[in-house]
Amino acid sequence: MTEFVLVAGAWLGSWAWDEVVPELRAAGHGTHPLTLSGLADKQGVPAGQQTHVQDIVDEVERHDLRDVILVGHSYSGIPTGQAAERIGDRLARVVFVDSNVPTDGESFVSGWPDGRAMMEASIAGNGGFWAPLTAADCEGQGLTAEQIARIVGGSTPHPGATLTEPAVLARPLGELPATYIKCLLDGDKPNDDVAKLLTSEHWRLVEMDTGHWPMFSQPRELARILLDAAAE
Numbered sequence: 001m002t003e004f005v006l007v008a009g010a011w012l013g014s015w016a017w018d019e020v021v022p023e024l025r026a027a028g029h030g031t032h033p034l035t036l037s038g039l040a041d042k043q044g045v046p047a048g049q050q051t052h053v054q055d056i057v058d059e060v061e062r063h064d065l066r067d068v069i070l071v072g073h074s075y076s077g078i079p080t081g082q083a084a085e086r087i088g089d090r091l092a093r094v095v096f097v098d099s100n101v102p103t104d105g106e107s108f109v110s111g112w113p114d115g116r117a118m119m120e121a122s123i124a125g126n127g128g129f130w131a132p133l134t135a136a137d138c139e140g141q142g143l144t145a146e147q148i149a150r151i152v153g154g155s156t157p158h159p160g161a162t163l164t165e166p167a168v169l170a171r172p173l174g175e176l177p178a179t180y181i182k183c184l185l186d187g188d189k190p191n192d193d194v195a196k197l198l199t200s201e202h203w204r205l206v207e208m209d210t211g212h213w214p215m216f217s218q219p220r221e222l223a224r225i226l227l228d229a230a231a232e
Helices: 021-026 049-062 074-086 116-125 145-154 192-197 219-231
Strands: 003-007 030-034 068-073 091-097 178-183 203-208
Touching (some): 003 049, 003 074, 021 219, 030 049, 049 074, 068 074, 178 219
Parallel strands (some): 003 030, 091 178
């Protein structure tokens, strides 16, 4: 039995996986959808990026999970990628869902060369948080009006320190067994960092013909890809 630890991206909590979890459980696997500190039902908890890494590691260690697949979506690929190397032989695979990936010494906003100052100013002007999603942010991503309403209605401000603190990696990320899921409505090619990692023999690319939030737009298809990852 594989144990899936599911970590949604910025602004979201464990609830984002509600339509994926039943598919994984029906196949006989363990599921651990996780809300990161400072978000959703954990609002008010101070959090930096390393807090989020520790949230994931703690979930694995607290439940003494083995044969773990860590799943990180969007922003959460950064803490998930760091946690993957820290759980040692408990890790079976890490799956990045249309996500950022960590680079040692770099932060989430490091990847925004033209917008970093604007992003940091936005966080400072919003009390130290990244403002939640709007419906306009979700347009063109293969979502129904109802799905957009769910995402926007459930979004909470995202702790800014998690976006500006640097990642810490002890070894190259390309050494970890990984699947990268590229959602084609959010760009038809992975970014340069991901493309380089995909040259590793340990990484493989899977494409989905949907937008950036496949746990809402195509939950069954996403679950099937996760189950394929468990079979590798």
